[in-house]
Amino acid sequence: MTAIPQERRLVTAVPGPKSLELQARRTATVAGGVGSTMPVFAARAGGGVLEDVDGNRFIDFGSGIAVTTVGASAEAVVRRATAQLADFTHTCFMITPYEGYVAVCEQLAELTPGDHAKKSALFNSGAEAVENAVKIARSYTKRQAVVVFDHGYHGRTNLTMALTAKNMPYKNGFGPFAPEIYRVPVAYGYRWPTGPENCGPEASAQAIDQISKQIGAENVAAIIIEPVLGEGGFIEPAKGFLPALAKFAKDNGIVFVADEIQSGFCRTGQWFACEDEGIVPDLITTAKGIAGGLPLAAVTGRAEIMDAAHSGGLGGTYGGNPVACAAALGSIETMRELDLPAKARRIEEIMKARLATLREKYDVVGDVRGRGAMIAIELVKDRESKEPAAEATAALAKACQQAGLLVLTCGTYGNVLRFLPPLVIGEDLLNEGLDIIEQAFAGL
Structure with a gap:
C-alpha cells in the first residue's frame, strides 16, 4: 500500500535539526496566526505513519484532522x-x-x-x-x-x-x-x-x-x-x-x-x-x-x-x-x-477497550466516548465537579508527540484528547500508539 515502513522510529530529538532549520525559515515568512500542533516538518506519509525531514517516523492518530482516512498516499x-x-x-x-x-x-x-x-x-x-x-x-x-x-x-x-x-x-x-x-x-x-x-x-x-x-x-x-x-x-x-x-x-x-x-x-x-x-x-x-x-x-x-x-x-x-x-x-x-466502515468499527473495539482501562486506573479520565475511528477522552480535575483539566490534556498530548505518536486535542474547554487514526492503520501500530498513551498517563 505504501513505501513507508509501517513502524515508529525516533532517530533525533523532536524536533530534529532539519525541522529546526525549517522552523526558522517559517518564522521569517509565514504569518504568526497560522499555528501547528507538531514541531516537526513532514517529508512523507502513508498508511498509519508520518515521516519527518529528519527521518523520524510517527504513528498517526490525527489523519490531518480526519482527512487522510484512506492513508496519506493511497494507491487509488x-x-x-x-x-x-x-x-x-x-x-x-x-x-x-x-x-x-x-x-x-x-x-x-x-x-x-x-x-x-x-x-x-x-x-x-x-x-x-x-x-x-x-x-x-x-x-x-x-x-x-x-x-x-x-x-x-x-x-x-x-x-x-x-x-x-x-x-x-x-x-x-x-x-x-x-x-x-x-x-x-x-x-x-x-x-x-x-x-x-x-x-x-x-x-x-x-x-x-x-x-x-x-x-x-x-x-x-x-x-x-x-x-x-x-x-x-x-x-x-x-x-x-x-x-x-x-x-x-x-x-x-x-x-x-x-x-x-x-x-x-x-x-x-x-x-x-x-x-x-x-x-x-x-x-x-x-x-x-x-x-x-x-x-x-x-x-x-x-x-x-x-x-x-x-x-x-x-x-x-x-x-x-x-x-x-x-x-x-x-x-x-x-x-x-477495503470496507473501511468495518475497519473503523474494529478500531473502535480496540481503542475503547484499552481506554476504558485507563478510566478505571486514572481519575483524571472523566469520559471515554466516540464512534468508529473518532474516539476521545475528556480529562477533568476531579470527577465530581468535572472541572476541565486543560493543562493535563496539553501535557499528555506533548508527551505522546515526544514519544512518536501524533495526537490532537479539542473541546470547548481544551480538555479533550481526540484520536483520528487513518482507517487503514495496522492493528500493531494502533496498539503501539495506545501503549504510548498509557505510558504518558503513567508519567502525568
Whole structure:
C-alpha cells in the first residue's frame, strides 16, 4: 500500500535539526496566526505513519484532522490524480465542465442517506460547503434565520465563524459577524445537569422551545448540526436529540443540515454518522475525508432544495477541481474495496477497550466516548465537579508527540484528547500508539 515502513522510529530529538532549520525559515515568512500542533516538518506519509525531514517516523492518530482516512498516499488516489494531472489540471467547471465532477456527484447521490432524488455542488473546503448550504437553504425557504448549537464548529470564514460556538482561537478579535445566527443547547450527555439518561429528551425540548419562542419556527431557514461534534469535543448528542430536531425541522418547513465534514466518509463506522439514528438530512455537507488529502467539499441534498438557487448562484473558480475529483473517486474506491466502515468499527473495539482501562486506573479520565475511528477522552480535575483539566490534556498530548505518536486535542474547554487514526492503520501500530498513551498517563 505504501513505501513507508509501517513502524515508529525516533532517530533525533523532536524536533530534529532539519525541522529546526525549517522552523526558522517559517518564522521569517509565514504569518504568526497560522499555528501547528507538531514541531516537526513532514517529508512523507502513508498508511498509519508520518515521516519527518529528519527521518523520524510517527504513528498517526490525527489523519490531518480526519482527512487522510484512506492513508496519506493511497494507491487509488495517487493513480487517479496522477492520470488526471497528465490530462488537464483545470478548466473551471463553470466554463468547460468535465466528467469527474459529475461522477463525484453521482457517487454522493448513491452514498448519502435517503433514496430520494439528490443533487450536489462541489467546493474547496468544509467552510465553503457550510456557507453554501446556508445560501441554498435561504434560497429555498425564503427565510433568513439559521440555528446552530453549543460546542459546534463550522469553519473560519465570516459566516461560519458566526456559526461556530468557540471564541478562542476561531473568533476572537475577528468580528463583527454575520447576523441572523441563533445558538441553542446541544445534548452533551457527560455534562448534562440531570444526567445522560435524561439528556436527549430534555435537551431537544429545550432547544425546540428556544427556537419557537426566541426566533419563531416560521423564520428559520436551516438547522445545522454535526451528528458527532468535532472541535467541540467529539460529543455524540444523546439518543433521541437528533431525531427530535429533524422532526421539528420537517414539521416546520426548515432545512435540516447535517455537517458531516469531520464525521463523514466511514469515520464513525458508517458511511455517514447521521445514519446511526436513521436521520435523513435535507442537506449534508462533506469535505475532509472525501478526497484522500486533496481539497474538495460538497453540499448534497434533496434535488428540489439544491435546485432552489438560480443558475450562476453557486460555484467558484476552483470548486470541484478535476484533480481533486479524481482523487475523490480513488478515495471512495478504496473505502469500498477495503470496507473501511468495518475497519473503523474494529478500531473502535480496540481503542475503547484499552481506554476504558485507563478510566478505571486514572481519575483524571472523566469520559471515554466516540464512534468508529473518532474516539476521545475528556480529562477533568476531579470527577465530581468535572472541572476541565486543560493543562493535563496539553501535557499528555506533548508527551505522546515526544514519544512518536501524533495526537490532537479539542473541546470547548481544551480538555479533550481526540484520536483520528487513518482507517487503514495496522492493528500493531494502533496498539503501539495506545501503549504510548498509557505510558504518558503513567508519567502525568
